[in-house]
């Protein structure tokens with residue numbers, strides 16, 4: 075089944091789990107009440123366009139075609155234009171200092187940096203946007219998602235890569251505890267790679283003034299997986315009981331697209 079088919083059934087995703095952990099009220103507004111967000115953050119739209127372009131590059135590569143930098147830049151320009159000037163245009167909020175043109179330039183510069191500085195084809199590419207679905211004990215719905223890249227090195231180790239477009243370099247310690255990568259390892263084991271060694275990797279196109287490209291490798295132990303299972307079980311229990319705790323100390327509050335609903339929620343009198 076592909077990802078859109080998997081999404082038709084009840085499920086948890088990495089983003090729903092993360093959103094619930096970061097702020098239960100944000101999860102409720104976006105996924106339970108299905109409120110229309112007040113805006114779309116420019117960084118999210120930008121990140122998803124870069125993600126799509128890299129997916130197209132690697133899909134072409136998997137099929138035996140290597141896109142030139144010029145083709146990539148033109149693709150980015152077209153997709154960025156479509157995303158910003160399409161139906162949702164009024165809904166995008168640009169952060170201070172950003173606009174359509176500055177992010178267009180940033181996107182092309184980022185892709186150029188990535189294209190010129192990534193270390194060639196070290197591994198054999200097996201799959202692009204590989205869908206996955208697996209269950210954990212005590213949670214009646216599957217955890218679903220897609221892995222950006224699945225590769226294999228000459229010794230048979232599986233390398234799973236996720237693309238990111240952070241504003242600054244990541245701290246190594248954050249990479250080593252990142253729960254998205256832990257879930258990818260669990261997904262890989264449940265979807266055909268249980269007998270392999272697994273390495274996990276972020277490929278980061280970093281949006282500093284002078285763009286940078288950096289790769290971060292990490293691994294996960296069985297204990298990391300066990301801790302993640304317990305976390306997912308607690309997340310499910312909270313969701314099923316309708317417990318949606320606001321985290322108004324979250325870094326997400328600054329750019330939250332449900333601020334009005336959140337303020338109204340806080341103004342409600344306790345019953």
Ligand code: SF4
Pocket residue numbers: 097098099100320321322323324326327330331332333336337
């Ligand atoms: S403003 Fe903060 S506390 Fe309120 S929903 Fe958004 S992230 Fe949660």
